Amino acid sequence: MNTVRVSLFVGALLSVPLLAVAEPVTLKLQAGKQDRLSTPVFWELPAALRKASGFTLTRGEDGKNVPVQITQDDPPRIMWILDEELKAGQSRRYRMTPTAESSAAAAVTCRDNGRQLVVAVGDKPVLHYNHAVVPAPNADEAYYARSGYLHPLFAPDGQVLTGDFAPDHPHQHGVMFAWTNTTFEGRDINFWDQKSQAAKIEHVAIGETFEGQVAGGFRASLRHTDLTAPEGPKPVLDETWEVRVYNVSDGFLFDVHSTQRCAGDSPLTINQYHYGGMAIRGRREWLKAEGAEFLTSAGKTRDNGNHSRPDWVTMSGQLEGRPYDVTMFASPSNFRAPQPVRLHPSKPYFVFAPLVLGEFQIRPGTPYESRYRFHVAQGAPDVKRTQQLWQDYADPPQVTLIND
Incomplete structure (x- = not known):
């Protein structure tokens, strides 16, 4: 496994190509049309500054240092968290100065326990990625074993919010991505229904992990395989997951970026069907009357929201007498956005x-990309805050360089 420890910085960087790396610059962050709080901020790093080893960023109004981190994206970007409220229409200035790397400890860690990658903020686990095969609880149903998915997903107080191997639907695993009704080389394949044993999805490799004061996470490779091919199991899709967990003060916040590519020369046809894609399964305690509720960005519920096209969906429920919720935001850049959502009429899952x-088809040479953001909170759903989180994702605040 190739592990990358991202350098920890107490600063930010932004420049123009002719700017000397040694010169300080001033950045202007604009809130735009809405209030911002606990918001991830990104800026693509100009080529002239990509060799810099570290930076300090100080807030203009009070000189406070702000933690910042360089992403592993290509091209690299810088990111920091806007941790003090910035009202709609307002802006904030920062002073950025190149400096040596900081030795500050990572706030977000990603550690391998041998079977899972455990991503945590401080001493609080946020999620596990299962890279080892998780066996089915029932040995007679070994075909339900799975790897390459997120579970458990935790609330800030440590409560587990996702389910795995539920008695009613043992093929639903935490946060997972699976197509349902597909055709490959003339054969009908269902990657969702493990009981058919016609296909499987599995973890292949960890590409890298990273840690930092602003975010931590990993990149992993998965494979979708046709088990019905005449010559034996045949790879259909190679998939990459990039997972990034942010150091925010308001619940837990993380992104999942999936990229699926044809594993060979044959396309995969995804046939019209009523479910399949990026899904989340809630706790089995929510599998009961009024055990879990759904709310969409359009105000729809389980009763009237199935196959609507919302920006986000919140699943909420009680555990040990306390309310919890998890929201999935679907990026406006996704295929067919806003995407339809399957809200199950009785089970605690949506997709x-x-x-x-x-x-539609996934064709050789044309990757299928999809991005989702998740927010986990304790307490009753807060629609106003959730909508603010959506705007942070869909229309993030803008950063510009101010010439001194």
Whole structure:
């Protein structure tokens, strides 16, 4: 495993190509049309500054240092958290100065316990990624074993919010991505229904992990395989997950970026169907009357929201007498956005399912990319805050360089 420890910085960087790396610069962050709080901020790093080893960023109004980190994106970006409220229409200035790397400890860690990657903020676990195969509880149903998914997903107080191997639907695993009704080389394949034993999805490799004061996470490779091919199991899709957990003060916040590519020369046809895609399964305690509720960005519920096309969906419920919720935001850049959502009429799970709108193909040489953001909170759902989180994701605050 190739592990990358991202350098920890107490600063930020932004420049123009002719700017000397040694010169301080001033940055202007604009809130835009809404209030901002606990918001991830990004800026693509100009080529002239990509060799810099570290920076300090100080807030203009009070000189306070702000933690910042360089992403592993290509091209690299800088990121920091806007941790004090910035009202709509307002702006904030920062002073950025190159400096040596900081030795500050990582606030967000990603550690391998041998079977899972455990991503935590401070001493609080946020999520586990299962890279080892998790066996089915029932030995007679070994085909339900799975790797390459997120579970458990935790609340800030340590309560587990996702379910795995539920008695009613043992093929639903925490946060997972699976297509349902597909055709590959003339054969009908269902990657969602493990009981059919026609296909499987599995973890292949950890690409890298990273830690930092602003975010931590990993990149992992998965494979979708046809088990019905005449010559034996045949790879259909190679998938990459990039997972980034942020150091925010308001619950837990993380992104999942999935990229699926054809594993060979044959396309995969995803047929029209009523579910399939990026899904989340809630706790089995929520599998009861009024055990879990759904709320969409359009105000729809389990009763009237199925196959609607929301920006986000919140699943909420009680555990040990306390309320919890987890929201999935579907990026406006996704295929067929806003994507239809399958809200199950009785089970605690939902899935963003673009195939509801009709057949499409994943073709060789054309990756299928999809991005989702998740927010986990304790307490009753706060629609106003959730909508603010959506705007942070869909229309983030803008950063510009101010020439002194």
